Amino acid sequence: MDHHLLDDGWTLTADPATLPDDxxxxxxxxxxxxxxxHVPGTSHTTLLDAGxxxxxxxxxxxxxxxxxxxxxxxYARPVRIAPALAGERVDLVxxxxxxxxxxxxxxxxxxxxxxxxxxxxxxxxxHLHHDVRTLSVELGSALxxxxxxxxxxxxxxxxxxQPFNMVRKMACSFGWDWGPDLQTAGxxxxxxxxxxxxxRLASVRPLVTVRPDGTGVVDVVxxxxxxxxxxxxxxxxxxxxxxxxxxxxxVDAGATAATAHLEVPHAPLWWPVxxxxxxxxALELELHAADAAAPAGPRATGAxxxxxxxxxxxxxxxxxxxxxxxxxxxxxxxxxxxVFVRGANWIPDDHLLxxxxxxxxxxxxxxxLGAHLNLVRVWGGGIYESEDFYDLCDERxxxxxxxxxxxxxxxxxxxxxxEELEAEAREHVARLTPHPSLVVWNGGNxxxxxxxxxxxxxxxxxRTWGLRYATELFPAVVAELDPTRPYVENSPASPGYxxxxxxxxxxxxxxxxxxxxxxxxxxxxxxxxxxRFCSEFGFQGPPTWATLTRAVRAADGTxxxxxxxxxxxxxxxxxxxxxxxxxxxxxxGVPDDLADWLWAAQLNQARAVRFAIEHYxxxxxxxxxxxVWQLNDCWPVTSWAAVDGDGRPKPLWWAMRAAFADRxxxxxxxxxxDALVVVNDTPVLWKxxxxxxxxxxxxxxxxxxxxxxxxxAWSVGTFPVRTDLRTPDDPAxxxxxxxxxxxxxxxxxxxDVDLALDPDAVDARVHxxxxxxxxxxxxxxxxxxxxxLVDRLDPAASVDEALVTLPAxxxxxxxxxxxxxxxxxxxxxxxxxxxxxxxVAARRATATPTA
Numbered sequence: 001m002d003h004h005l006l007d008d009g010w011t012l013t014a015d016p017a018t019l020p021d022d023x024x025x026x027x028x029x030x031x032x033x034x035x036x037x038h039v040p041g042t043s044h045t046t047l048l049d050a051g052x053x054x055x056x057x058x059x060x061x062x063x064x065x066x067x068x069x070x071x072x073x074x075y076a077r078p079v080r081i082a083p084a085l086a087g088e089r090v091d092l093v094x095x096x097x098x099x100x101x102x103x104x105x106x107x108x109x110x111x112x113x114x115x116x117x118x119x120x121x122x123x124x125x126x127h128l129h130h131d132v133r134t135l136s137v138e139l140g141s142a143l144x145x146x147x148x149x150x151x152x153x154x155x156x157x158x159x160x161x162q163p164f165n166m167v168r169k170m171a172c173s174f175g176w177d178w179g180p181d182l183q184t185a186g187x188x189x190x191x192x193x194x195x196x197x198x199x200r201l202a203s204v205r206p207l208v209t210v211r212p213d214g215t216g217v218v219d220v221v222x223x224x225x226x227x228x229x230x231x232x233x234x235x236x237x238x239x240x241x242x243x244x245x246x247x248x249x250x251v252d253a254g255a256t257a258a259t260a261h262l263e264v265p266h267a268p269l270w271w272p273v274x275x276x277x278x279x280x281x282a283l284e285l286e287l288h289a290a291d292a293a294a295p296a297g298p299r300a301t302g303a304x305x306x307x308x309x310x311x312x313x314x315x316x317x318x319x320x321x322x323x324x325x326x327x328x329x330x331x332x333x334x335x336x337x338x339v340f341v342r343g344a345n346w347i348p349d350d351h352l353l354x355x356x357x358x359x360x361x362x363x364x365x366x367x368x369l370g371a372h373l374n375l376v377r378v379w380g381g382g383i384y385e386s387e388d389f390y391d392l393c394d395e396r397x398x399x400x401x402x403x404x405x406x407x408x409x410x411x412x413x414x415x416x417x418x419e420e421l422e423a424e425a426r427e428h429v430a431r432l433t434p435h436p437s438l439v440v441w442n443g444g445n446x447x448x449x450x451x452x453x454x455x456x457x458x459x460x461x462x463r464t465w466g467l468r469y470a471t472e473l474f475p476a477v478v479a480e481l482d483p484t485r486p487y488v489e490n491s492p493a494s495p496g497y498x499x500x501x502x503x504x505x506x507x508x509x510x511x512x513x514x515x516x517x518x519x520x521x522x523x524x525x526x527x528x529x530x531x532r533f534c535s536e537f538g539f540q541g542p543p544t545w546a547t548l549t550r551a552v553r554a555a556d557g558t559x560x561x562x563x564x565x566x567x568x569x570x571x572x573x574x575x576x577x578x579x580x581x582x583x584x585x586x587x588x589g590v591p592d593d594l595a596d597w598l599w600a601a602q603l604n605q606a607r608a609v610r611f612a613i614e615h616y617x618x619x620x621x622x623x624x625x626x627x628v629w630q631l632n633d634c635w636p637v638t639s640w641a642a643v644d645g646d647g648r649p650k651p652l653w654w655a656m657r658a659a660f661a662d663r664x665x666x667x668x669x670x671x672x673x674d675a676l677v678v679v680n681d682t683p684v685l686w687k688x689x690x691x692x693x694x695x696x697x698x699x700x701x702x703x704x705x706x707x708x709x710x711x712x713a714w715s716v717g718t719f720p721v722r723t724d725l726r727t728p729d730d731p732a733x734x735x736x737x738x739x740x741x742x743x744x745x746x747x748x749x750x751x752d753v754d755l756a757l758d759p760d761a762v763d764a765r766v767h768x769x770x771x772x773x774x775x776x777x778x779x780x781x782x783x784x785x786x787x788x789l790v791d792r793l794d795p796a797a798s799v800d801e802a803l804v805t806l807p808a809x810x811x812x813x814x815x816x817x818x819x820x821x822x823x824x825x826x827x828x829x830x831x832x833x834x835x836x837x838x839x840v841a842a843r844r845a846t847a848t849p850t851a
Contacts (some may be wrong), residue, residue, distance in 0.1 A: 097190025216267025699808025
């Protein structure tokens with residue numbers, strides 16, 4: 001097979017009739033004459049690369065580019081494609097078209113598309129001769145198409161104003177409560193010409209299982225497409241090899257499928273990170289024509305027709321949703337072992353998808369590992385990610401929960417959406433079978449919940465809304481194409497129960513989304529329920545200072561204040577700042593100073609999520625997983641993300657790193673009393689002596705106990721706390737400190753705003769080292785969540801620790817990495833060195849004295 005990539009030589013034009021009259025003349029002229037374009041690319045990236053439009057991520061430029069969603073764009077390039085030789089097929093392959101397109105060769109219409117999530121293949125033989133031709137892809141407005149479909153089919157309820165549910169385009173293209181409304185158009189994945197003979201490998205699906213005796217089994221299901229030309233209907237031979245095993249099978253003349261069976265004795269198991277190694281094995285497959293007359297049976301002969309190679313891992317996966325005395329479980333088992341899921345939700349890492357590289361994905365997934373995650377959930381309003389994404393997860397042992405791409409809306413079940421959804425589901429279920437990291441297919445995000453709670457039945461008036469997708473189409477596709485993986489109807493969902501009998505968001509059954517916290521109640525309400533599995537929960541916080549100074553500015557170039565229109569353009573949540581203020585008020589107060597407010601909002605986000613994670617982990621195995629909303633951002637924005645749009649970790653990332661650590665010590669309420677909870681998510685017994693001290697904030701010990709304890713592997717131990725340790729004399733002046741090996745828990749009985757925290761609680765010394773600085777700190781009194789916001793001094797600087805709480809007498813060392821010389825005094829002063837103490841002090845300083 002011969003491949004010819006069509007990546008360069010394109011130009012992008014726009015239909016003048018679809019452009020506003022007030023565009024700058026140079027831009028209008030360029031769009032008429034043609035802008036040089038690279039594929040993969042989109043209208044936005046092409047115009048950005050040419051310097052014709054401003055960066056939509058910066059300041060208020062998102063609104064300045066709103067005109068682009070209404071334009072009609074055309075990608076075009078000259079091609080000279082020789083006619084097919086005898087017995088040869090010539091195909092045009094478009095791996096990703098965004099979204100509503102007409103593909104032409106000169107005036108010949110080759111294809112019409114309306115699905116960003118599909119690959120298209122066109123037989124070109126009838127359209128070829130030796131002349132230079134023009135290959136063009138005209139891209140209409142996806143918004144106009146969706147609006148027309150809504151009029152044709154009748155509207156369906158959805159979470160946002162624009163009908164993203166009427167077109168198979170990335171839902172968050174139309175804006176979300178964390179994302180911009182840009183609605184890209186383009187050729188977002190490669191375009192190529194393929195020339196081939198006889199037959200080609202259309203699909204290869206390795207279905208991997210492990211027998212109880214440890215034998216790894218791979219059934220490689222091979223689908224072939226025949227050329228349909230003379231000589232194409234012949235026997236074929238498929239040869240598959242993996243880990244020393246080989247299988248040779250015949251595809252009979254006229255047949256289009258075969259299965260190669262491979263067995264690997266004592267196959268080394270692939271495990272999630274923290275549970276074992278991740279051995280990967282190259283599975284290689286070749287397709288040849290067969291010599292059916294060979295005396296030893298059919299064998300390969302002549303030229304190789306096709307080859308395929310992927311890495312696989314041997315493991316089993318199941319999702320236990322069996323009823324029990326609480327309700328119904330939702331426990332993931334890998335290789336028979338129950339795994340507590342330490343996860344985060346994943347959105348596309350850049351709204352401009354063609355800028356996402358393998359290196360960028362590797363950095364982000366390494367940040368997931370750094371936060372001690374073992375799973376990422378690919379959320380249903382984004383995309384099916386690239387092979388790079390799943391390869392990197394395979395290598396790292398990061399489990400993947402994969403949504404089908406439906407989110408927060410009622411989706412019509414009429415044509416052509418029904419057929420489009422089936423086609424994309426079939427393509428991606430088949431494509432992703434090699435990846436051991438993929439452990440769950442999920443039928444969509446919050447659609448079942450929406451039907452039950454968001455007033456949909458009245459709005460629908462009997463129209464379809466997508467139940468068929470969740471309960472019939474998707475499970476049937478998974479069962480047919482990849483029965484090795486579990487499927488669940490939705491997130492949240494109560495698997496095995498009728499939608500009307502058990503609420504899909506019932507915390508006692510299946511998966512649960514907790515959004516009362518953030519939207520309506522204080523984060524301490526996380527403890528009001530013990531869900532079986534929380535697949536979404538989170539709290540907002542602003543991005544880092546360096547990101548704000550680059551992208552969220554007032555007209556004078558300074559960071560926009562929190563009520564400035566530019567700041568609010570980068571705060572997409574409804575009443576987002578109001579919720580931030582109400583969320584921090586009872587814990588830290590609401591500062592007036594912008595620097596203090598930003599720090600307080602970031603700290604409160606971190607505190608809220610850590611509070612939830614520690615609560616959920618303390619209830620294992622009743623609660624079997626926690627997936628934070630969300631790991632990453634797709635642009636600079638105030639959001640729920642732990643890593644901001646410029647790739648910098650927010651304080652939340654450090655909170656997740658601490659709360660998701662393999663070993664955790666925490667103080668939790670049990671039956672109204674403080675209890676010591678010890679989480680051991682490792683394969684090794686944890687045996688040690690916990691030291692518990694009730695201290696004054698300045699370190700005087702009021703009560704002390706030593707508690708020998710043992711907690712088994714993959715287990716949680718709960719131990720009572722003695723009355724004199726859990727009962728303060730003066731709650732404003734006291735703290736309970738628990739240490740076990742290198743783990744520490746600090747329990748206060750009042751919120752920070754009511755504690756007598758010392759505003760000057762630490763001594764800090766700075767020492768230059770080879771690649772930056774060491775900052776040594778010692779606490780004279782309790783200091784809460786000590787953090788160095790080093791990006792304020794150098795946007796490229798990093799630090800190895802944050803949110804460090806030190807009891808009186810304790811010390812810590814921060815390692816700051818930067819090539820930039822820093823002023824030592826500035827490094828250890830506000831607004832770089834921060835803690836909860838200085839927020840409380842600032843609040844007291846501005847409080848109105850009482851008579």
